[in-house]
Amino acid sequence: MAGNCHCINCKKATGSGYAPVLFVPKDSVEITGDVRYYQTTGKRGFCPNCGSSLFEDPAVENPGEFLSGMLGICAGSLDDLSQYKPEIDIFTSRSATWECMDPNLPKFSEMPSPD
Ligand SMILES: [Zn+2]
Structure with missing residues (x-):
């Protein structure tokens, strides 16, 4: 799932209007190198050297819900x-x-349900 998240947490993390996030199964990601995490309603992972946003981990915010078991990769951090x-x-x-x-993307005022 790939989406632009307009939540307040993502606004704070990016200093912008939204975070473009690519959600993938957490167990499909191998993280190498240093990552620091900031605990908010979820966890935000960022580079300890340059501060770039790397990950959005919604597990704490949405236990057992739509994004359980998923890790959000901040799309701006992708090489491609x-x-x-x-x-x-x-x-x-x-x-x-x-x-x-x-205007062509479906809009959800909150987090969509898994249905
Ligand atoms: Zn968000």
């Missing part, structure tokens, strides 16, 4: 940016008036 193809906008109820969204 074309790997990110956003499918949805989520938490649009938290959008700022100055945010621009792709």
